[in-house]
Amino acid sequence: MGQGQGHDGQERVATTLTGAARQEIDARLAPVDAELERRYPGDPGTRQPVHTVYVPGDALAAGTVRSWGDQALAALDEHAPDAESFAAVLGLDDELAVPVHERVRAKLEREPVEDLRIDFEDGYGRRSDAEEDRDAARAARLVAATCADGTGAPWTGIRMKCMEAQVRDRGIRTLDIFLTGLMEAGGLPAGLVLTLPKVTYAEQVTAMVRLLETFEKAHGLDEGRLGFEIQIETSQAILAADGTATVARMIQAAEGRATGLHYGTFDYSACLGVSAAYQASDHPAADHAKAVMQVAAAGTGVRLSDGSTNVLPVGPAEKVHEAWRLHYGLTRRALSRAYYQGWDMHPAHLPTRYAAVFAFYREGFREAATRLARYAARTAGDVLDEPATAKALGAHLLRGLDCGALTLAEITDLTGLTRPALESFASPRRAGLTTTPR
Numbered sequence: 001m002g003q004g005q006g007h008d009g010q011e012r013v014a015t016t017l018t019g020a021a022r023q024e025i026d027a028r029l030a031p032v033d034a035e036l037e038r039r040y041p042g043d044p045g046t047r048q049p050v051h052t053v054y055v056p057g058d059a060l061a062a063g064t065v066r067s068w069g070d071q072a073l074a075a076l077d078e079h080a081p082d083a084e085s086f087a088a089v090l091g092l093d094d095e096l097a098v099p100v101h102e103r104v105r106a107k108l109e110r111e112p113v114e115d116l117r118i119d120f121e122d123g124y125g126r127r128s129d130a131e132e133d134r135d136a137a138r139a140a141r142l143v144a145a146t147c148a149d150g151t152g153a154p155w156t157g158i159r160m161k162c163m164e165a166q167v168r169d170r171g172i173r174t175l176d177i178f179l180t181g182l183m184e185a186g187g188l189p190a191g192l193v194l195t196l197p198k199v200t201y202a203e204q205v206t207a208m209v210r211l212l213e214t215f216e217k218a219h220g221l222d223e224g225r226l227g228f229e230i231q232i233e234t235s236q237a238i239l240a241a242d243g244t245a246t247v248a249r250m251i252q253a254a255e256g257r258a259t260g261l262h263y264g265t266f267d268y269s270a271c272l273g274v275s276a277a278y279q280a281s282d283h284p285a286a287d288h289a290k291a292v293m294q295v296a297a298a299g300t301g302v303r304l305s306d307g308s309t310n311v312l313p314v315g316p317a318e319k320v321h322e323a324w325r326l327h328y329g330l331t332r333r334a335l336s337r338a339y340y341q342g343w344d345m346h347p348a349h350l351p352t353r354y355a356a357v358f359a360f361y362r363e364g365f366r367e368a369a370t371r372l373a374r375y376a377a378r379t380a381g382d383v384l385d386e387p388a389t390a391k392a393l394g395a396h397l398l399r400g401l402d403c404g405a406l407t408l409a410e411i412t413d414l415t416g417l418t419r420p421a422l423e424s425f426a427s428p429r430r431a432g433l434t435t436t437p438r
Helices: 019-039 064-079 083-090 094-110 129-149 168-184 202-219 246-253 265-271 284-297 317-336 347-363 365-377 387-403 408-415 419-426
Strands: 051-056 115-119 155-159 192-196 228-232 258-263 303-305 342-344
Touching (some): 064 317, 083 094, 168 202, 192 202, 228 246, 246 258, 246 284, 317 342, 317 347, 342 347, 347 365, 347 387, 365 387, 387 419, 408 419
Parallel strands (some): 051 342, 155 192, 228 258
């Protein structure tokens, strides 16, 4: 019987392609299916820090995180002591002034630094081997202690020297001392992060993978326990001599260990010959590099991070306010371009980092929540959303929740959704995962 209704009133359909034909297609595409799963597993679904703070290896102290928070609060008290004055400096809408100010202060009191990088590269410089050995061992001891007593940042690690010949041995030795010190102090902390700077060739990434494999085997660690961030600071990291995108090959060369691509504002700008006065994260050269990074990382599970500004909020109020406005604007610009993390160089950058992040998520909160609620309930609105948009809406709300811009009660009131439900929209891989590393 052809198509149409049968005697039982059910719709009848006719087909031509056999099950064998479909099985043949499945067989032909099986390698592609496997390749897609391997290369593009999607976002890992865990919390991403909104920033990275880095301090020189010799400047690290047990109270570094609390000290940064106290200095940031002192800057607020001196230069914008209340919600009205802070909003006036940054140009915040009246309805955002109080909630943003309150959340910034609470964040600085509770968790001032989300991600701390102990620097043994540019910010540390060239020291004697004995001095760097001592500082690396000391860093391991302090990281182990602060992770154990809960006074450290949720994510902490080191930036070693790069894989270039002149400093390669020193970088490897520092990495070894630091990781070995952590193992001797009780093991690797959950929020451990390693940063490999000035990567130019994919082979340098492969070399880092082999080092970490060797360390894992020596200590009986699970394969893949150690991952690392790749800093994009040279033109060759974006465009290879043959015209291909090097950064895409770097991600594959990491063999699943790459956790992030971090843009290096000043090294990359200098590499292209940009004058010092114009080296900034909103320069066209920076936008190009970050766009290539974004496309290369899409779907791979590798996160993105913007660079920093070197304009520090110090001096008289006028200078502090000017630096705050610049930092706030750059952070908001990065967020709108889906760069949800950046680097901060001074404690007084923290108020505007969190103000920008909180304002970004709170401004878009009601619209995102309403659209997701309508999608979940399959009701009509003035925007017709698709599953990919629902995924983006869920991810937006979860990022706001994870950083402290939003509360679960606020989200649930507007959406009727629990956190697991939000996670199921944002990413199936996210559901049930711990949102913080410890």
